[in-house]
Amino acid sequence: MNKIQKYEKVMINLYWVFIVLLFSALFFKQELYTNANVYFSKKNYLTVFIVSIVVLNIVKILFVNNINLYSDKAFDVFRSMEVFLTSVFLLPFSDGIEYLSLVLPLFFISIRKGKKLTYLLLGFSAVIKIANIFVLYGIQEPFDASKVVFSLFRIFCIYILLLCIFSISAKIYSENLKNEQENDRLIDELGEKYEQLASAKDEIKNQYETLKETNFKLEDTNKRLTSSIAEFYTLQQVSEAIGSILDINELLNFVNDVIIGVMGVNFSSILLFDQKKNRLKVQFTNITNKEELAILADNVNCELLLDILQNEKPLIENMVDPDKYDFIQTRQIGSFMCVPLSLKSRKFGLTLIEHRNNNTFNTENLRLLTTLGKQVSMAIENAELYANLQEMATVDGLTGVYNRVYFHEKFEAEFKMAEEKGYNLSLVILDIDFFKIFNDTYGHLFGDVVLKEVAQTVKNNLRGTDTIARFGGEEFVLILPRTSIQQAHEKVEFLRTKIAGNVIKDNLISASVTASFGIACYPETSSNQVGLIRDADNALYKAKENGRNCIMISQKIG
Incomplete structure (x- = not known):
């Protein structure tokens, strides 16, 4: 309806222009004389028509600006009134004004309502026009039949042309109607979907308060579950490696890669303890810079790391002071975590993971790395047993x-x-x-x-x-x-x-x-x-x- 109201406003503006033109006609052509002995005052006709149209436009403005008043019925009434006023009050004119004034409302009707009302109003206008011809020439003496025939023929041609024009516009209406019906169908379907969604939304809304409290619990559970899944996956990977990789160097290299991937750290190193030399050595690391690797290798036997190994007490440091730890010099480490690799029977070494950012590690990370350390320790022991068996066989x-x-x-x-x-x-x-x-x-x-x-x-x-x-x-x-x-x-x-x-x-x-x-x-x-x-x-x-x-x-x- 909003779209029709916009068109209606355009029509109102056009009629104001039309009214201005009619006022101009009053100044330049005061009245029209026929050949009959009866005079028809053009000024009176135009005056009545202009007043009627002004009143009609004012009423239309009131209806158009109020969405509750405007309807399809109002549309039909306004168009019918426009055709009626044009047909009745502009008929004495023979210079084409009445046809121009008919085109606007009838065209608007044809694209909005289709053929039925358009043809009805067009027929009404034709009847009034033909009647006017017979009245006009019927009172003249002597009666000139040729003028009547010519006028009727001229009217016939004009109305046939108008009929063709409005038929085309009515066809446009028909296509638009089909599109509107299809759109209405789609809108109905969307409406049903919307109602379903609205119903579901209401149901969810009713349960929201109950779920809100549960959600906090689920979030906490989800965090722990995510951590457990990551831990389970890591331990599964290591367990599979223990069962399939018996070469100790290959195994430790794999484990080091798993730690880097799961923990998301910048550096990870596995330090093994040489019991004969009583020293730690860097067995595997992802540090590639030779200078940084040399610094790590030269300082892994510091008191801090040896104490972690001997006492089997893991360490988390989330605010690293680089001057305090020699083994991280030049690498700009913000956090590190060190976990011993040991079993009851033996101390195998340490796992050292490092991150450039501060406050990276927590107790969950420590628990995972400690559990992983136990797996690695068992893997080392199994690999050594396998190596001994291989040695016994060869x-x-x-x-x-x-x-x-x-x-x-x-x-x-x-x-x-x-x-x-x-x-x-x-x-x-x-x-x-x-x-x-x-x-x-x-x-x-x-x-x-x-x-x-x-x-x-x-x-x-x-x-x-x-x-x-x-x-x-x-x-x-x-x-x-x-x-x-x-x-x-x-x-x-x-x-x-x-x-x-x-x-x-x-x-x-x-x-x-x-x-x-x-x-x-x-x-x-x-x-x-x-x-x-x-x-x-x-x-x-x-x-x-x-x-x-x-x-x-x-x-x-x-």
């Missing part, structure tokens, strides 16, 4: 060097690498001379001592990349990567001299032993893996045949 129990099973795995990997990289790989087999005589003379216990001493003497004089394994009985085998036959000979000669010059003592028994050595080298003496072992073994037999306590080299290829 290390000879008597001599402490690798056993034959490990030798074959290692030798296969080293030979494959030598083939791919194209470097020399030397293999040495040594045998303790007259070992059976030592057993028979001094007993098997002293024989075991001899085996251990010889194995440790060789092991202690090898490089980190070299491997020694017990091949069987009193035989040992050495894998020397990136070593030519000449380099191997020099190394073995040094070992032979060491073994021969070593006096082995056990209680009251002391004795010296010697060893024989056979050397082969890929690709200098042997072309494949099996041939390398065979050639070294053959060289060892030659050393025994040549008086023992000597070194024999396999013959070079080609």
Whole structure:
């Protein structure tokens, strides 16, 4: 209705313009004379019409400005009055004024109400106009039929044109009506939805007071639940890692990453305690700056951190004074938390997490990190147990060097690498001379001592990349990567001299032993893996045949 009222105001303004034009007509053309003997005063007609239109506009203004008064019925009445006044009072004019005044209300009716009322009022106007023609020319003498016919034809054409115009506008009304009906349907649907939402809103509002008190409890519970979920997830991750990652370095690296992700800290470091050296060392950290890492490594054995480890008392510091803690120099740390990694049986080290902001950590963080520390401690213990089992499976129990099973795995990997990289790989087999005589003379216990001493003497004089394994009985085998036959000979000669010059003592028994050595080298003496072992073994037999306590080299290829 607001939209129609706006249009109505436009119509009022147009009628005021129209009234002004009619007033102008009164000044320039006082009256219209017909050919009949009766005179019609144009001034009177215009005056009555103008007064009527002014009164009608004033009434319309009152209705339009009051939303309670204005309605579709009022619209129909105003349009009908406009057409009636135009048809009755402007009919004496033949200069087109009456048609212009008809177009405005009828067009407005057609786009608002459609064809029915438009055609009715248009027909009414046509009847009045035709009647006026017959009245006008009927009183003239002599009667001129040609003028009547011409006037009727002219009226017919004009009204046909008006009919076409209003038919088009009525069609526009029809389309608009369809759109309005569709809009009304959508509005009804939205209204239903709105009512449902309003109903739901009322229901929620009724329950609000009850829920308000419950909400505070839920918020507190939610915070604790969120913390518990984060804790559960972290512990689950670590527990899964404990079950699947048995390498201690890989495990600690994973745990350190989990701590950084869950706790949201800037730095996290795992410090392990070396029981032999009685010192802490940085095992894993996400600190990448070399200078900062060096400062941390040099200061982790401060009194504060060692006291946390020994007394197993975690520490939260939320207002860090950088001058007080040497291990955080240059890193601008605002808060840190340190938790011991320990079990009843052993102290493993510390977890140190740091944040650049102050007041970052609370008791919930401490509880989570402490629980996590227990998990990590169990993980370290499990990893060490696994390492011990691995060592028992690959290390000879008597001599402490690798056993034959490990030798074959290692030798296969080293030979494959030598083939791919194209470097020399030397293999040495040594045998303790007259070992059976030592057993028979001094007993098997002293024989075991001899085996251990010889194995440790060789092991202690090898490089980190070299491997020694017990091949069987009193035989040992050495894998020397990136070593030519000449380099191997020099190394073995040094070992032979060491073994021969070593006096082995056990209680009251002391004795010296010697060893024989056979050397082969890929690709200098042997072309494949099996041939390398065979050639070294053959060289060892030659050393025994040549008086023992000597070194024999396999013959070079080609």
